[in-house]
Each structure stands twice: as C-alpha cells, then as structure tokens.
Amino acid sequence: MTTLAPGYDPKSFESRLYAQWESSGAFAPSGDGPAYTILLPPPNVTGTLHMGHAFQHTLMDALVRYHRMRGYRTLWQMGTDHAGIATEMVVSRNLALEGKGETRDSLGREKFIEKVWEWKQQSGDTIERQMRRLGASGDWSRSVFTMDPMASDAIVEAFVRLHEQGLIYRGQRLVNWDPVLKTAISDLEVASEEENGFLWSIAYPLNDGSGSLVVATTRPETMLGDTAVMVHPEDERYAHLIGKTVRLPLTNREIPVIADDYVDREFGTGVVKVTPAHDFNDYAVGQRHGLPMINIFTDEAKVIATRDDIPEKYRGLDRFDARKLIVADLEAAGLLVEIKPHRLQVPRGDRSGQVIEPFLTDQWFVKMDDLAKRGLELVESGEVKFVPPNWINTYRHWLENIQDWTISRQLWWGHRIPAWFDDAGNSYVGRNEAEVRATHNLGDIALRQDADVLETWFSSAMFPFSTQGWPNEDAMGELGFDIALPTSVLVTGFDIIFFWVARMIMMTDKLVGRVPFRDVYITGLVRDAHGQKMSKSKGNVLDPLDIIDGISADALVAKRTSGLMKPQDAPKIEKATRKEFPEGINAHGADALRFTMAALAGPGRDIKFDLARAEGYKNFCNKLWNATRFVLMNVGGASAPTVAAEAAPTAKTDAEKWILAQLDRTTAEAAQHFSEYRFDLLAQTLYEFAWNQFCDWFVELAKPALNGDDAEAADSTRHTLLYVLDALLRLLHPLIPFVTEELWQSVAPKLGKSGSIMLQPYPQPGDVDASGYAQADADIEWLKAMVSAVRRIRSELGVSPAKQVSLLVRGGNADDAARIARFDAQLRFLCRLERIETLVGEPPAAAPAVVGELQLFVPLEGLVDLDAERARLDKEIAKISAEKDKSEAKLAKFGAGVPAAVVEQERARLADWSSKLEALTAQRARM
Incomplete structure (x- = not known):
C-alpha cells in the first residue's frame, strides 16, 4: 500500500507545497555554514513572468536550494524595480482607457504619483506571485521595492556622496531625447536599425555671390539650427573657401565655412552642414570650433515658436511636418539639387519606438573615467569572474569606450534628484532641503527642488547594498552585510552587462569598498524552437504559466493577438497559433518546465525552447512517481514500521552494490556540475541516473531478490531501494522541488526522517563507501x-x-x-x-x-513461423544484394575526376551493404 495518488498530477500539490514552505519560514537564511547569497535581478514592477525570467529564476533557485541543503547560510535577496519609464507608460495608458479625459499632465505631479502608487498596490506584485508559482525559494520577507523608504534613502545618500566627491555634476550636454516620453534616455536605451530614407542635396549660396556649396543631409529640417558648413582641411576643391561665409537657405543667417578632418571627402560632395545642438558628431565639432549651439526644437520635437531667427511658417510644426515644408520651399527656391533613396541607421527609443532626437539640455551626469578604470581592474584581477569567461571581452570593450553617464530623467515616477535651485539658477545638493539650507547658509530664500528623477539604472546600480540598509550596515541585524555582500553569484543575461552588471561593480566598489558579487554567470536568451526571438509582433511568445498550468487554444490565440502594434497581423498570428497548438497547451507543471530550462542551459547565447522537451520531462516526473510507488509498495504501507535505517545499507547483492556505486559516481558529478554552473550536464547526469539506472534497471534487478527465498537479500534490497530513492530525490530537489518534496514526504518516514526535503542534506561524494564494489x-x-x-x-x-x-x-x-x-x-x-x-x-x-x-x-x-521468416529473409537478402550491386557498379564507373570524398562515401556504403548481406546470409543458412 502507498499514500501516493495513482498518477502524477502536479496541480494537486504544487501550490499547496509552496504555501507550506513559505509559511514555515524555510526560505529565510539558516544553517551555520558559510554565507551564500544571490541577488535577484529586480524585474519591473510593471512586468509579468516571461520565458527569460523562468529560465534565470530556475537556475538561481537551483543554486539557492543546493547550497541551502549543503548547510550554507543562504539568502536569495528578492526585489522589484520601479521602472520609471515603463510604469509611467502603463499608468498613462490606463488613464486613457478609463475615458475620463485624465492625463499625466492634467493630473499634475502629486495626483499622478498617487495614481501610480494605487496601480502598484493593485497590480504591482503580479510577477512575485508568478515567481512563487515557479517555485522560487527567495526570502520574501526581505524583498525590497526600489521605491521603498530604505532603498530610497540609500539612493539619496549615494547621490550626495558622489556629488561631494566630484563624480556627479550638472551640465548642458547633448542627450538622446524621446519626444513622446519627453525625457532623456541613455545610449543603451536606444535601438538603431537600418531603415529606408532619403538623402537631400541642398545648395548653400556663398555670401559673396561667387557660387554655392552643396551639402547632403538625411535630416533637412535641422538646417534651421546650422551654425557652419564644414570641409576637410586638405580638400583642394574647397581650400580657397575656408573662412568665407554662406547664406543659410530659407533664413537670413550667415554662417562660416570651417575646416575639420572629421569630414569624409569621399561622401557626397565632401561638404557637411554642422548642427551642434542636434547631432552628436556636430556637437563635438561645435565644441572644437566654438560654434553657437542653436536648439530649434521643443521637448515634443516641434519647431520652437519663439525663435525670431526661424521663419514664422515653420514655428510650432512637428519636426517631420517641418521637413516636408522645408523641402518644398527649397525646391521652389531652386536650392534643392537632388533627392535620392538612402539606407540609414534610425535611432528609436526602446520603450516608445519613436525616433530619438539629439537634444541640448541641462542634465545630471556621473563622471565615468576613473570609475570605469577601477571597474575594469576588479574584473581583470579576478575579484569578479565572468562565467563563461569570454564575456569579459564585452565588459572590457564598453568600459574602455565609456562616456559620462546621464542619470537624470524628465519623469515624475522615481527617485527625485536631491538638488534644490534658487531663483538665480544656482543648484545645491543635499539629503533634504533643511540640510541644504544649513550647509549653504541659505536662510529663508526661495528654493525649488529639481523636478527630474534619477534614471532607474542608477538605483539598480545600488541594489546590492541599498537592499541591505546601507549606509547603516547594521540595519538588517546579523543577517546584513556579512551574509549579503559580496553576493556569491549574479545570474543575468548578456544584454544587461552594460546597463547593470558594470554599474553595480563600479558603484559598490566606490561607495562600500567591496565587490558586489564574486561570479557573474551570463545566460543566453530564450528563443522559440526555430531560434526566433520571442515577440508579440511575431506571435511566438510563450507564457511560462501557460506551460505550467495549461491554456486552451482559444485563450492562447486571444492572448497572442491582443495589444498588437499592428492589428492587421492578428489573422496571421491566429492561423500560426492554431496550427502549432490546435488543442492549446497541456498543463506540464512547474517541475517539467524547470527541468527543461536546466537541460537547455548550456554555454552559449541562444536557447531554443521546444515544448516537446517539457512534455518529455513531465514524463520523467511521472516515471519518478511510479518508481516511488513501486518502492513504497515493496517496503510496506504508510502505517508499517520503518524497514531501514538512515545509514547507508550493507549491500548483500551485486545489484545493490552496483546501484550504490552508481549513486556515489552521480553524486560526485552533480557537485562538479554545480560548481561549474553546468546546469545542462547536471540535468543530463541526474536524468540518466534516475530514469535508466534506478527506475529502469535497479527496480528490475531488485525484483528477483524481493521475490526470492533469501530473506536477508530481500531485506537488504528494500533498505537499498529506500536509501537510493531518498538520495535521488534529494539530488533532484534543486531542479524539481515540488515532485521531489511530495514523494519524499512518503519516503521519509520509512527512513526515520521528517520535515521538508529542502532542509535535508544534499548527497555528497563518499556518503556511500563504494570502494569495494568495482567487481559488482x-x-x-x-x-x-x-x-x-x-x-x-x-x-x-x-x-x-x-x-x-x-x-x-x-x-x-x-x-x-x-x-x-x-x-x-x-x-x-x-x-x-x-x-x-x-x-x-x-x-x-x-x-x-x-x-x-x-x-x-x-x-x-x-x-515464429519458420517458412514466413525464411521468405522474409530471402526478400531482404535480395533487396540488400541489389543495393550492393548498385554500389559496386557506381564505384567501377568513377573516374579520376570524382572527388575523393564522394568515392570514400560510396565505399562506406558498399562496406555497410556487404556487412548486412553477410549477416543475413548467415542467418538464412541457419534456417
């Protein structure tokens, strides 16, 4: 008899077990061993669990569970990110859907932020609930939201200290500007792709009436902000014009002809317009030559309506509407020389998808040169190690070519910059307004706080220590800095090495004097079964929860076709979805998904996720379930007395000695794979031992002893069955925690054990003395x-x-x-x-x-029917003989010009046919 259900049904126990784990406090740091800490890359509070999360969270949870079972004092530091831009977009979209006419601007800062907090309370914990469904065993009691008071205080402190050290400064610089979000964004948030465009050639008349210079541009509207035209100093065609002036078309401004070796003499006419306030390369030229910086756009990318030096007809127009009118006016004035198609890189904001405008504005920056140098030293010296090690090249390349970091954002949701301005525009930085007044003796003069907030990646850079109460390093008590910093490993994707990994290394070193982590395990990206990136527009997105709990075909179609940027794509996506999943997606359970993710986690960038693999690992869980039922039925019912002790058995049969030797070998391999972050090899090793060696062979090899007359061999075999099954469940637990817990609860009483499997010791090499088992x-x-x-x-x-x-x-x-x-x-x-x-x-x-x-x-x-078998063999012999004859004839016809590889291939075929024919002929002769 057994208390286990007849069949494996993950829905019947997964959620129940997780609730028991969490309520028991099993996820909190425990054990008296060395510290082992993992920092969760904080997902956006706006987000839901996607396949990349499921992949990385599986690996992190496996590491945490493994080290917890080994007695380490483990902490998986959980948290979520306030995601400034993304959250404002979501809340603004929700306001529009409500249909009340309310917008971010109509509500004003305070009321809009109230709306954001309301939304956060209602929907912001979604991803944490989904992580629980996957089995994440993080310490939720210590989970930190980046806008929580403790984290916010740390961000303010970091800003003030860096400013005091001269590493944060305010200045007017050209930045990437998103005219839809109306904020600066970093280079890393800009996605540039090649698109179709045009190249306009425009004549700029020389002011002395001696002719004109023809320039080519992809953005004719920016000519309103030109402050020079430029030629190469060694270009003989234009040497005599350097120092002269031209008349800027459509305006009354006179601008100089300058020389700079930035110009590519081979491109176009070799003459370039210079717009320092709206082009990054031109900005550098303008600084070198002391050119005026003329900003012609508003923060919405409309032509400024108040500039007298811009013709009135263009003022207030959107930049692309202005482009059309300017091109038409140039053509009417006879100044448009040529228009031709041109492929160009178009920068778009990765959030809004809108064309980014280089924009001259006052921003806060972090000075990066010394920080980058130190960040590189920490990795080059091995204090921080990349796994796989080749990713250090990506890290190094970025740090060696880094620019100062723009950290201010023109948003409302986020950490407001701790700086105050007086009426004269002077800025003062402090932890609060009272400190600013006291420090700078400002008395009662009017001050206003900077309206901008810090970009999300700035607060994320402080996440290793802002989550631990810094600068008060005793804030978390005995479970604070000593256990949490540096963390043991960071598990993250290669796509945020720049955004996050490098910045955490630099900031933690600068502010705390430690590295944030010892290892950085870089994962690949999860793609679909065909290697395509998963995206809404392609309609190939898989939701991890749909794989875990199942979804109908209709619901899957509705999910994939809702919210498309191009609604016209919906029929195509529906057709493809119904073809691939005519019955929807069956429920596989969290364990099957987790084992699939681990099995796919080999070194490399791309991970092709095939749902068939998850189906196979669901069968694996079922196999484990049935093997456990077999063991329990052969060692007595749940109420029967314990049949074996916890100590390793003294094997009586060769089969026992063999399986114990295999167990010891598997345990050693598991330890090695964990230490090397080879989750794929770990999954392969444990699968092979569980399915083939234990469930198939040992269960079969045990039956003769269990059913035989030797009582001593039968008892010993029962003991070994229980002992190996217990060890196997513990070996598998970090990868498939739910089914192993459910099964172990039925096995444990037979071994005199109790509690949760997650707090049991992980099997170690040498637990079994297999030194004398080689012959067996x-x-x-x-x-x-x-x-x-x-x-x-x-x-x-x-x-x-x-x-x-x-x-x-x-x-x-x-x-x-x-x-x-x-x-x-x-x-x-x-x-x-x-x-x-x-x-x-x-x-x-x-x-x-x-x-x-x-x-x-x-x-x-x-x-068998011997006559029928003879006839079958005769038919097969005739078929193989014919193939052999064809191969011989083909080889005889080959001439000297036939490639050696082709000849060798045919010879191999002949050898194969000959071998098969010989075996069949011998078999036929025996009949």
Whole structure:
C-alpha cells in the first residue's frame, strides 16, 4: 500500500507545497555554514513572468536550494524595480482607457504619483506571485521595492556622496531625447536599425555671390539650427573657401565655412552642414570650433515658436511636418539639387519606438573615467569572474569606450534628484532641503527642488547594498552585510552587462569598498524552437504559466493577438497559433518546465525552447512517481514500521552494490556540475541516473531478490531501494522541488526522517563507501548487456512478454561462464527464460546477438513461423544484394575526376551493404 495518488498530477500539490514552505519560514537564511547569497535581478514592477525570467529564476533557485541543503547560510535577496519609464507608460495608458479625459499632465505631479502608487498596490506584485508559482525559494520577507523608504534613502545618500566627491555634476550636454516620453534616455536605451530614407542635396549660396556649396543631409529640417558648413582641411576643391561665409537657405543667417578632418571627402560632395545642438558628431565639432549651439526644437520635437531667427511658417510644426515644408520651399527656391533613396541607421527609443532626437539640455551626469578604470581592474584581477569567461571581452570593450553617464530623467515616477535651485539658477545638493539650507547658509530664500528623477539604472546600480540598509550596515541585524555582500553569484543575461552588471561593480566598489558579487554567470536568451526571438509582433511568445498550468487554444490565440502594434497581423498570428497548438497547451507543471530550462542551459547565447522537451520531462516526473510507488509498495504501507535505517545499507547483492556505486559516481558529478554552473550536464547526469539506472534497471534487478527465498537479500534490497530513492530525490530537489518534496514526504518516514526535503542534506561524494564494489559494478553491467540483448531479440521477433524462451550461449571466456552460473536466476527472471544451455556446434534456426566474446542464440522454433521468416529473409537478402550491386557498379564507373570524398562515401556504403548481406546470409543458412 502507498499514500501516493495513482498518477502524477502536479496541480494537486504544487501550490499547496509552496504555501507550506513559505509559511514555515524555510526560505529565510539558516544553517551555520558559510554565507551564500544571490541577488535577484529586480524585474519591473510593471512586468509579468516571461520565458527569460523562468529560465534565470530556475537556475538561481537551483543554486539557492543546493547550497541551502549543503548547510550554507543562504539568502536569495528578492526585489522589484520601479521602472520609471515603463510604469509611467502603463499608468498613462490606463488613464486613457478609463475615458475620463485624465492625463499625466492634467493630473499634475502629486495626483499622478498617487495614481501610480494605487496601480502598484493593485497590480504591482503580479510577477512575485508568478515567481512563487515557479517555485522560487527567495526570502520574501526581505524583498525590497526600489521605491521603498530604505532603498530610497540609500539612493539619496549615494547621490550626495558622489556629488561631494566630484563624480556627479550638472551640465548642458547633448542627450538622446524621446519626444513622446519627453525625457532623456541613455545610449543603451536606444535601438538603431537600418531603415529606408532619403538623402537631400541642398545648395548653400556663398555670401559673396561667387557660387554655392552643396551639402547632403538625411535630416533637412535641422538646417534651421546650422551654425557652419564644414570641409576637410586638405580638400583642394574647397581650400580657397575656408573662412568665407554662406547664406543659410530659407533664413537670413550667415554662417562660416570651417575646416575639420572629421569630414569624409569621399561622401557626397565632401561638404557637411554642422548642427551642434542636434547631432552628436556636430556637437563635438561645435565644441572644437566654438560654434553657437542653436536648439530649434521643443521637448515634443516641434519647431520652437519663439525663435525670431526661424521663419514664422515653420514655428510650432512637428519636426517631420517641418521637413516636408522645408523641402518644398527649397525646391521652389531652386536650392534643392537632388533627392535620392538612402539606407540609414534610425535611432528609436526602446520603450516608445519613436525616433530619438539629439537634444541640448541641462542634465545630471556621473563622471565615468576613473570609475570605469577601477571597474575594469576588479574584473581583470579576478575579484569578479565572468562565467563563461569570454564575456569579459564585452565588459572590457564598453568600459574602455565609456562616456559620462546621464542619470537624470524628465519623469515624475522615481527617485527625485536631491538638488534644490534658487531663483538665480544656482543648484545645491543635499539629503533634504533643511540640510541644504544649513550647509549653504541659505536662510529663508526661495528654493525649488529639481523636478527630474534619477534614471532607474542608477538605483539598480545600488541594489546590492541599498537592499541591505546601507549606509547603516547594521540595519538588517546579523543577517546584513556579512551574509549579503559580496553576493556569491549574479545570474543575468548578456544584454544587461552594460546597463547593470558594470554599474553595480563600479558603484559598490566606490561607495562600500567591496565587490558586489564574486561570479557573474551570463545566460543566453530564450528563443522559440526555430531560434526566433520571442515577440508579440511575431506571435511566438510563450507564457511560462501557460506551460505550467495549461491554456486552451482559444485563450492562447486571444492572448497572442491582443495589444498588437499592428492589428492587421492578428489573422496571421491566429492561423500560426492554431496550427502549432490546435488543442492549446497541456498543463506540464512547474517541475517539467524547470527541468527543461536546466537541460537547455548550456554555454552559449541562444536557447531554443521546444515544448516537446517539457512534455518529455513531465514524463520523467511521472516515471519518478511510479518508481516511488513501486518502492513504497515493496517496503510496506504508510502505517508499517520503518524497514531501514538512515545509514547507508550493507549491500548483500551485486545489484545493490552496483546501484550504490552508481549513486556515489552521480553524486560526485552533480557537485562538479554545480560548481561549474553546468546546469545542462547536471540535468543530463541526474536524468540518466534516475530514469535508466534506478527506475529502469535497479527496480528490475531488485525484483528477483524481493521475490526470492533469501530473506536477508530481500531485506537488504528494500533498505537499498529506500536509501537510493531518498538520495535521488534529494539530488533532484534543486531542479524539481515540488515532485521531489511530495514523494519524499512518503519516503521519509520509512527512513526515520521528517520535515521538508529542502532542509535535508544534499548527497555528497563518499556518503556511500563504494570502494569495494568495482567487481559488482562490472558484473551488473555485463548482466544489463545480456538482458538488453535478449530483450531486443524478443522485441524484434514480437514474442509475447509472458512467453518463455530458450537461450543458447557459445564462446566467451571464463568470466562469462562464471557470470552465467552466478546470475542464472536473475537471467531467467528478467528475460523470461525457460532454460540456458551451452551450445556445441552450429546453432539451429535462431536469432543471434553478441555480448563481448559471448554469442547468444534464441531458437526460433515455436516462436515464429519458420517458412514466413525464411521468405522474409530471402526478400531482404535480395533487396540488400541489389543495393550492393548498385554500389559496386557506381564505384567501377568513377573516374579520376570524382572527388575523393564522394568515392570514400560510396565505399562506406558498399562496406555497410556487404556487412548486412553477410549477416543475413548467415542467418538464412541457419534456417
């Protein structure tokens, strides 16, 4: 009898078990071993669990559970990010859907932020709930939201200290500006892709009336802000014009002709317009030559309406509307020389998708040169190690070419910059207004706080220590800095090495004097089964929760076609979805998804996710379930007394010695794979041991002892079954925590154990003394080969499992003879043999097999229709002979010009046909 349900049904226990784990406090730091900490890359509070999260969170949870079981004092520091831009977009969209006419601007800062907090309370914890469904065993009691008071205080402190050290400054610089979000964004938030455009050639008349210079531009509207035209100093065509002036078309401004070696003489006419306030390269030129910086756009990318030096007809127009009118006016004035199609890189904001405008504005910056140098030193010296190590090249390249970091954003949701301005525009930085007034003796003069907020990545850079109460390093008590910093490993994607990894290293070192983590394990991106990136527009997104709990075809179609940027794509996506998932997606359970993710986690960038793999690992969980039921049914019911002690058994049978040796080997390999972050090899090793060695072979090899007359062997086998199953469940627990917990709860009482499997010790090499089991290991491998050979013959002949057959053996060596005698009972039981005889002379009509030097024959008489078998063999021999003749004829016709590889391939085919023909002919002769 067993308390386990007849079949594996993850829905019946996964959520129940997680609730028990969390309520018991099992996720909190425990144990008296060394500290082991992982920092969760904080997902956006706006977000939901996607396949990348499921992948990385599985690996992090496996590491945490493994080290927790090894007695480490583990902490998985959880948290979510306020995601300034993304959150404002979501809340603004929700306001529009409400239909009340309310917008961010109409509400004003305070009321809009109230709306954001309301939304956060209602929907902001979604991703944490979903992480629980996946089995994440983080310490939720310590979870930190980046806008929580403790984290916010740390961000203010970091800003003030960096400013005091001269590393944060305010200045007017050209930045990437999103005219929809109306904020600056970093280079890393700009996605540039090649698009179709045009190249306009425009004549700029020389002021002295001697002709004109023709410039080519992809953005004619920016000419309103030109402050020079530029030629190469060594270009003989234009040397005589350097220092002269031209008349800026459509305006009354006069601008100089300058020389700079930035100009590519081979591109276009070799003459370039210079717009320092609206082009990053031109900005650098303008600084070198002291050119005026003329900003012609508002923060919405409309032509400024108040500039007198801009013709009135263009003022207030959107930049692209202004472009159309300017091009038309140039053509009417005879100044448009040429228009031709042109492929160009167009920068777009990764959030809004809008064309980014280089924009001259006052921003706060972090000075990066010294920080970057130190950040590189920490990695080059090995204090921080990348896994795989090649990712250090990506890290190094960015730090060696880094620019000062723009950290201010023109948003309302976020950490407001701790700086105050007086009416004269002077800025003062402090932890609060009172401190600013006291420090700078400002008395009661009017001050206003900077309206901008810090970009999200600035606060994320402080996440390793802002989550631990810094600058008060005792804020978290004994479970603070000593356990949490530096963390043991950061598990993250290669796509945020720049955004986050590098910045955490630099900021933690600068402000705390420590590295934030020892290892950085870089994962790849999860793609679909065909290697395509998952995206809404392609309609190939998979939701991890749909794989875990299942979803109908109609619901899946509705999910994939809702909220498309191009609604016209919906029919195509629906058709593809219904073709791929006509019945929807079956429920696989969290464990099957987790094991799939681990199995795919090999070194490399791309991970092709195939749902068929998840189906296979669901079968694996089912196999484990059935094997556990077998063990429990053979060691007594739940109310029966314990049949074995916790200590390793003293094996009586060769099968026990073999499985214990295999267990010790598997345990050693698991430890190595964990230490090297080779989750794919870990999954492969544990799968092989669980499915093939334990569930298939040992369960089968145990049956003769369990059903035999030797009571001592039967009891020992029961003990070993329980012991190995217990160890196997503990080995698998970090990867598939739910099913292993559910099964272990039924196994544990038999071994005198209780509690949760997650707090049991992880099996270690040497738990079993397998030093004297080498001979038994070799003997059982021989037995497995014998059983497999006979079973293969039975299968090929279609012999009923219930029917007994005879086995004839010939040849072999003394070891084979001894083993046949020793394992006679096991062979008879496992192969359903009526008799085993040594063959002298030629065999009768029989199906052959070979194990080492030993020849095996299963007589066919009584098993098959011999006449039908002869006819089948004759037909097969004729077919193989024909193929052999074709191959010989082809080789005979080959001339000297035939490639050697082709000849070699055909020779291999001939050898294969010849070998098959020889075997079939010998078999036919025996009949």
